[in-house]
Every structure is written in C-alpha cells, then in structure tokens.
Amino acid sequence: MRSEHVNTTFIEQLGSILEPQFILTADQDKTPYLTDWRKRFTGKALAVVFPKTSDEVAKIVRLCSDSNISIVPQGGHTGFCGGATPDASGKQIILNLKRMNAIREIDRANQTITLEAGCILQTVQEKAAQEDFLFPLSLGAEGSCMIGGNLATNAGGTNVLRYGNTRDLCLGLEVVTAKGEIWNGLKGLRKDNTGYDLRDLFIGSEGTLGIITAAVMKLYPLPVSQWTTLVAVDNIASSIALLNLFQKRATSLLTGFEMMTEESLDLNEKHFPQMANPLKGKPPYTVLIELSDYESEEHVRQLLESVLEEAFDGSLITDAVIASNLTQANAFWHMREHITLAQAEEGANLKHDITIPLSSLERFISQTDALMKAQYPGIRIINFGHLGDGNLHYNIAPPLGLDSQEFNRQYEKPIHDLIYAQVEACHGSISAEHGVGQLKLDGLRAHKGSVAHDLMKALKTALDPQNILNPHKVVSI
Ligand SMILES: Cc1cc2nc3c(=O)[nH]c(=O)nc-3n(C[C@H](O)[C@H](O)[C@H](O)COP(=O)(O)OP(=O)(O)OC[C@H]3O[C@@H](n4cnc5c(N)ncnc54)[C@H](O)[C@@H]3O)c2cc1C
Known part of the structure; x- marks a missing residue:
C-alpha cells in the first residue's frame, strides 16, 4: 500500500476518536508544535492531536500501534532537551495533553x-x-x-x-x-x-x-512567613560554607539557596535593565536565600538576621539585602529566573545542566573555568543554578562579536566533551533536572555505563516492544 494511502486512512480513523478541530494536519496549524523552546530542534508531524480524556488517549495509542505510527507526547513544550519535538520523518504524531486540564x-x-x-x-x-x-x-x-x-x-x-x-x-x-x-x-x-x-x-x-x-x-x-535575602559572596567555597551554616542554623526553614555569578547577572542587566542587582558593586557571586516557616514573621526575621550576622563575622559574606516586602522578594526571584531568558535574548548558547557533589564543586569550577578560558579565549561562562542541590547551569556563550550559531557549530562537541569529562572526574551527572531527550541521547551510554544502559534498554523493550512511544529519545533500541 502507498504511504499516502496509509496516512489518509490513519487520519480518517483518528476522526472516529476525536472531533476534526482536535486533529491538526495543515502545515500552518502544526508549525507552533514542531520547534522546541530553545529553537534547537524542529521536526515534522503527520498530525497534532488533542485528546480530552484518558480513554481517548488509549484509543489513539491503540490506533497508532495497529498502524505502526509513533507518538511524541507533548505538554507545554518548554523542555530543554528536544524530548517533545518530533523527528524529521513526518511519520510521527504529536499527542498534546493541553485539553486534559481538569x-x-x-x-x-x-x-x-x-x-x-x-x-x-x-x-x-x-x-x-x-x-x-x-x-x-x-x-x-x-x-x-x-x-x-x-x-x-x-x-x-x-x-x-x-x-x-x-x-x-x-x-x-x-x-x-x-x-x-x-x-x-x-x-x-x-x-x-x-x-x-x-x-x-x-x-x-x-x-x-x-x-x-x-x-x-x-x-x-501554606507557610505563614517567608523572608528572602540576597547576599554577596567572594568565592564558591564561601557560598558552600554559607549553605552549610544555614542548613545547620535554619534547618528545614531553608527553602531556597540559588547562586548567580557576576557574568550571569551582567547578561541579565544587559537585556532586562530593570533587573539590576541591589547589592553594592559587582560581587563575584550573588546568593539568593529564602527561609519559610509556620512561626511568626518576627521569629523568622530574627533567625535570618542572626545567621547573616554570623556569616559576616566569619567573613563568608560581604553584603546583604533583605527584601522588605513581597514585591521586593519577587523582584529578587525574577532576577534569578530571568537569567535563562536573558541567555535566550543573547543568542544560542551551550547549556550544561549538571550536578556535582557539593564537596567537589569548588574543584569542578576552578578547573573547568581555567581549562575553558585557556582553550577558548574570550568565552563567557554563564554559571548559575540551584546551589543547594549542587545543580549548576554551567552555560557557555561565545566571545562577544562572534556569531553564536557558527561558534556552536564549530565548538559544541569539544566544549561538551571538555565539560562532561570534568563532570565525570567529579562523579557528577550530565543531566541534573532537564532530562535527556534527543539532546543527550548519544552521551548517555558512556555516562551511565553499559550495565545501567542495557537495563534501561531492556525496560524500554519490555514496556514498548514496538517502539512507538517517543522513539530515539533517552535510549534507542
Ligand atoms: C524559562 C525556563 C525555565 C526552566 N527552568 C527549569 C527548572 O528550574 N528546572 C527544571 O527542571 N526545568 C526547567 N525548565 C525546563 C522545562 O520547563 C521542564 O523540563 C518542564 O518539566 C517541561 O514541562 P513541559 O510540560 O513543557 O514538557 P514538554 O517540554 O512538553 O515535554 C518534556 C518531555 O516530557 C514528555 N512528556 C510531556 N508530557 C508528557 C506526558 N503527559 N506523558 C508522558 N510524557 C510526557 C515529552 O515527550 C518530552 O520528552 C525550564 C524551561 C524554561 C523555558
């Protein structure tokens, strides 16, 4: 049977499960669902479908299984690894879950x-x-x-x-x-x-x-009191000592501990001038700390002030600003969250979402920074992240004036190799929270080791022997 005929029959059969407005087949209608948030991956799709119930999802999967058509599940399409983007074959469908929102x-x-x-x-x-x-x-x-x-x-x-x-x-x-x-x-x-x-x-x-x-x-x-502060820190060792101090003195009240380097905040300020750092000068590291509790506002504020005092006395921090109201606290968080958006404004960049044991973090940063700067003069290291979890977004922007697409085409692989080798040397992970998708598929076997990788393949084969669920993402069988 010719493939157009198979496709037409398949779309007709989809029509027995979903009303026509929930099956997109025209190119202009499908376009918004075909490119990922970072604009790194663009694919093609036979159709984009929007089921409303679990029963409809099940019927669509059975139809796809009978027709040997693979499915790319899609949510908000904000993932950073191209997991929700179809391949280039035009033979997959995107199953978008946005109508299942009850x-x-x-x-x-x-x-x-x-x-x-x-x-x-x-x-x-x-x-x-x-x-x-x-x-x-x-x-x-x-x-x-x-x-x-x-x-x-x-x-x-x-x-x-x-x-x-x-x-x-x-x-x-x-x-x-x-x-x-x-x-x-x-x-x-x-x-x-x-x-x-x-x-x-x-x-x-x-x-x-x-x-x-x-x-x-x-x-x-819901916590009844929440205090947010920004502090200036000279180096990563002091940032970790500060984290340990808060973990000891504030224990479970500590709900946020985010780190931003001077370079990441410079980029923020360039694209979002309203997001200027309220700390004096330009500290090498700015740490955002949040405490939340069920006790009175006063109790938490006193605790925060006393830990900050101890940190000043121990020379762990050089400046601090405590948010005086919710608007200012939100502004501190927006500053942190806008770094990702500022990078997108700046152009393509090479992302590394990694975790390192906190005990090895200083070694990782000093060695990797030095190697990167020596091998790629002028490179901009946009390092920030969830320091409390040992999770860095160790991202690389090209030297100013260079075309980022061209730079990435030329240096993406050697830069990934260099950084991931340092991650392995520090017993870290090459994906802390963003996943694998299609972006990190190739490096996964080496990173996980053959035993773990083979177990993952065995699971995929057992649960999806036809390989119709998001094939060639995470693991290929
Ligand atoms: C500005 C910005 C900030 C971000 N910050 C963070 C952060 O701090 N921490 C973090 O972890 N991530 C972060 N992300 C990445 C992203 O938001 C997360 O990975 C998020 O969990 C993806 O959700 P989504 O609905 O967009 O999934 P999608 O991108 O649509 O899909 C992601 C993957 O999940 C699969 N999938 C989606 N829905 C289903 C389903 N119902 N069943 C089975 N599979 C499904 C897809 O096939 C794909 O493989 C950020 C992204 C942006 C743009």
Whole structure:
C-alpha cells in the first residue's frame, strides 16, 4: 500500500476518536508544535492531536500501534532537551495533553491534589493556594509547562532543597501504556510496598515508556512567613560554607539557596535593565536565600538576621539585602529566573545542566573555568543554578562579536566533551533536572555505563516492544 494511502486512512480513523478541530494536519496549524523552546530542534508531524480524556488517549495509542505510527507526547513544550519535538520523518504524531486540564480532586485530609497531565503548573500552584495549601514545585517555565511534562522530566526547580523534585512530590499516576491500556495507580498512598514501583518507572521517562494522563501530588500547609535575602559572596567555597551554616542554623526553614555569578547577572542587566542587582558593586557571586516557616514573621526575621550576622563575622559574606516586602522578594526571584531568558535574548548558547557533589564543586569550577578560558579565549561562562542541590547551569556563550550559531557549530562537541569529562572526574551527572531527550541521547551510554544502559534498554523493550512511544529519545533500541 502507498504511504499516502496509509496516512489518509490513519487520519480518517483518528476522526472516529476525536472531533476534526482536535486533529491538526495543515502545515500552518502544526508549525507552533514542531520547534522546541530553545529553537534547537524542529521536526515534522503527520498530525497534532488533542485528546480530552484518558480513554481517548488509549484509543489513539491503540490506533497508532495497529498502524505502526509513533507518538511524541507533548505538554507545554518548554523542555530543554528536544524530548517533545518530533523527528524529521513526518511519520510521527504529536499527542498534546493541553485539553486534559481538569483538577479531579483536592483531598484536604490526605493533603493531596489529583489532577490531569495538561494542568499548567502555575494554575496548580494558584488552585492549591486558594485552598490554603502550598504546591511547592516552582520553575521559570511555570506559566506554560504542564504537570505531565514536569513528571515526565522529573523537573527540579527552586524548591528541591526543602520539598524534593517532582518525583518526591508524586504519590500516584494514571498512565496509558504502549498497548493502549490504562493503568490506574492513583491511590495517593504514602506507603505501598507491593512490588516494583511502577510510578517511579514512568516518572522521568520522558514519554518513552507510557503517557501520563493524571497524577496524585502532595500538598503542604501554606507557610505563614517567608523572608528572602540576597547576599554577596567572594568565592564558591564561601557560598558552600554559607549553605552549610544555614542548613545547620535554619534547618528545614531553608527553602531556597540559588547562586548567580557576576557574568550571569551582567547578561541579565544587559537585556532586562530593570533587573539590576541591589547589592553594592559587582560581587563575584550573588546568593539568593529564602527561609519559610509556620512561626511568626518576627521569629523568622530574627533567625535570618542572626545567621547573616554570623556569616559576616566569619567573613563568608560581604553584603546583604533583605527584601522588605513581597514585591521586593519577587523582584529578587525574577532576577534569578530571568537569567535563562536573558541567555535566550543573547543568542544560542551551550547549556550544561549538571550536578556535582557539593564537596567537589569548588574543584569542578576552578578547573573547568581555567581549562575553558585557556582553550577558548574570550568565552563567557554563564554559571548559575540551584546551589543547594549542587545543580549548576554551567552555560557557555561565545566571545562577544562572534556569531553564536557558527561558534556552536564549530565548538559544541569539544566544549561538551571538555565539560562532561570534568563532570565525570567529579562523579557528577550530565543531566541534573532537564532530562535527556534527543539532546543527550548519544552521551548517555558512556555516562551511565553499559550495565545501567542495557537495563534501561531492556525496560524500554519490555514496556514498548514496538517502539512507538517517543522513539530515539533517552535510549534507542
Ligand atoms: C524559562 C525556563 C525555565 C526552566 N527552568 C527549569 C527548572 O528550574 N528546572 C527544571 O527542571 N526545568 C526547567 N525548565 C525546563 C522545562 O520547563 C521542564 O523540563 C518542564 O518539566 C517541561 O514541562 P513541559 O510540560 O513543557 O514538557 P514538554 O517540554 O512538553 O515535554 C518534556 C518531555 O516530557 C514528555 N512528556 C510531556 N508530557 C508528557 C506526558 N503527559 N506523558 C508522558 N510524557 C510526557 C515529552 O515527550 C518530552 O520528552 C525550564 C524551561 C524554561 C523555558
């Protein structure tokens, strides 16, 4: 049979599952779904489909399985590794979950929210707050990323230090398998040792093992007091000593500890002049610290001031500004979150989302900075990140005046190789929170080692023998 005929029949059959307005086949309609946020990957798709229910997702998967057509699940399409972007064949469909955006239940006694995969993260935070709860997952893309995408990438963000990553916040999942069956694991239990943990298998699998359609997530009481401060630090060793001091003195009150280098804030100021650093001069490192608690505002403020005093006395910090109100606290956070946007404004850059054990972080930065500067004079190292988690966004922008696309074409591989070799030497990870997608597919075998990589392939083969769920992402079989 000719392939156009197969495609026409397939689209007709899709029409028996979804109404026509939820099946996009015209080029101009599909375009917004074909390129990733960073504009690094562009693919083609036979169709973009928008199911509303888990049943519809299951029917679409069964049809794709019968027709041997592969599926790229897509949420907010804000991922950094091209996981939600189709390949160039034009034979895949994109299954976008944005219509599955119902909040099914808030269980006040269990402190959980059961919601569908297409809920936008910020909407979930707002809904939880209306009910007097905190949903702590928070990241720069929260206005457009979706909970299914957060689960599929096991997203991190700014609150991991206190509340953990998306995996830690999830108690249960509903998933459509590669066979088109619906697995209902929405029990919301905090303890359940009944064999293999299927939930953990699907979290972080980036759409390669199943399509997440709903989840039960943990809620927390809303903190009553929150204090945010920016401090100036001379070097990374002092930043880590400061973290350890806060961990000792403020323990579980510490909810944020973010690091920004002078170069990253310079870039911010260049593209967003309203985001100027309120600290004196231009400190080599600016650290954003947040404390949250259920005690009075006064109690937390006193604790914050006393730890900062100790840090001044121990010469760990050289300046500090405590946000005097919520607007200023939000401005501090916006400064941190706008670095990613400032980089996008500046042009293409080489991203490295890495974790290093805190004990090796100073060595990693000093050695890698020195090697990079020696080999690529004029290079700009835009280093910032979730320091409390040992997670750096060690990004590279070309020397000023050079074309970034051309620079990346020429130096992307050697720069990745250099940085990842340093990561391996420090026993770190080449993907802390962004995942693998298609971006890091090639390097994964070497990084994980052959035993772990073969186990991953065995899992993929067992759960998706036809290889129809997001093929050639994370692991190729
Ligand atoms: C400005 C900005 C800041 C960011 N900050 C952070 C940060 O601090 N921490 C962080 O971890 N990430 C961050 N990210 C990256 C990104 O927002 C996260 O990876 C997010 O979790 C992706 O969600 P999404 O809905 O956009 O998923 P998409 O990009 O649509 O998809 C991501 C992957 O998940 C799969 N997928 C999506 N939905 C489903 C589903 N329902 N079932 C199965 N598979 C699915 C896709 O196939 C793809 O492989 C940031 C991105 C931007 C643009």
